Amino acid sequence: MTDELPPIPLPGTPPAARIDGEKIRRLREGKGLTQLYVATVVGVTTDTISRWENRRSPSIKPENAKKLAEALDVPMAEILEQAPPPTAEPEETAETPEAPSALPPPPAPPRSRRLGIGLALFLTMTIAAIAISWWFSTRQAMPVTAVRALPPHAPIGLPFPVTITVTPSPGKSIPLIISETVIPGCSAMEAVPPFNAANTETRTVRWIAKAEGPTTFSYLAMFKPDTPLPPLVPFRGRITLPGAKGATTPIGGANGVGVAPYHWADRNRDFKIDDEEILTVYDTFGAATGLNLEASMIEDIWSGHGYRWDAARRQLVVIP
């Protein structure tokens, strides 16, 4: 409707006219005019005229006040309220014909505040969208899986194999960095392929390689004598893709080796290596056969009568 007041007067806008509703009613009725007539002259609805007369919305647009005075055939000053006009604080906006409630609506926040809220909301949503997009991109940037294989246990002083099998997505050739960290008391020894870097302070070894299909990286580890070790020695590692910022994934699979006086190939700890165990040795750690696994000892135990743990010398003895 054209008679609606803007909620907030803009700079340069003439101030609202505060009218005297009761006087308007008296003038209209005194002149025998209907609300419909007055509403038609002013260009508002009869409901609006009714509200004006009931003093529900004493502040109206100056041009409407002028038209109202013309409709009533009185000077504009005669319909204005005699009390001093209010300050710049906006009056009730019930001049809007669509407002059905008798209570005035709460004042709207200033435009600058609404702009600020909108801007903050926009920025929050933008940041959230970027974060979600980054999360998905890093997930998709890891087209490679890595699985570690470990024996269930190993005695102190006997090297045992650790293999990490890296499998890239089909048809992809992926440069990557494999990092593996061992705890104090456990040493990472020779490797196939050889380590590209070994940091003795952080106890971290690294390979820098390109995986064009399932590729196995192996090394020998050993529990050092006279070093305190937890019952289950943890192994931790990760794969990093140099091309993707922060794209890392932990190495999955086995992540701990128990410390026990049994050969690492003797899975059921019966001081023998049976057919199933020797098949598992070569199936699981076959890629590590280039290492000094002491395979002859394993085969001697398998073909002989087992082994025993020499506690005094802290070593395994094959029983032929």
Added chain:
Amino acid sequence: MAPKRSRHARFLVALILLAGLFRTAPVMARELVTCRYLAASGTRIEIELNVGAPPPATLIVMQNLPPDVSVVETSQPVKKFSQRPGEAKWLLMGIRPGITLLGFTLNKAIRPGQISGEMLYNAPDSGVMVRMPFSP
């Protein structure tokens, strides 16, 4: 009605048997390694291994022998040979798909019914150990 119903029952049984045959055929075809004797008597024994792809990493062939018989010579490729009374074992590694022959010579001649064998390997796809006996 009864003969007709009987014919229907026979047809149904035949259908089920036929379906069973088709179902078991692929399972039999999936045997990755088969083993048979080419020679199973005298002093020279020959075993043929037919290996599919992908081959198992390691294969164990176990040969049961009469108590007083021992292996005096064995052919390549043999990773490890182990002999106990009445038993000989081969640990074969690096096997390629196709036919592999395993031959050995005994200290005494034997009759065909006196020997039998067993083959063991871990299935490459599942890791499950397969144990397969064979005899002449």
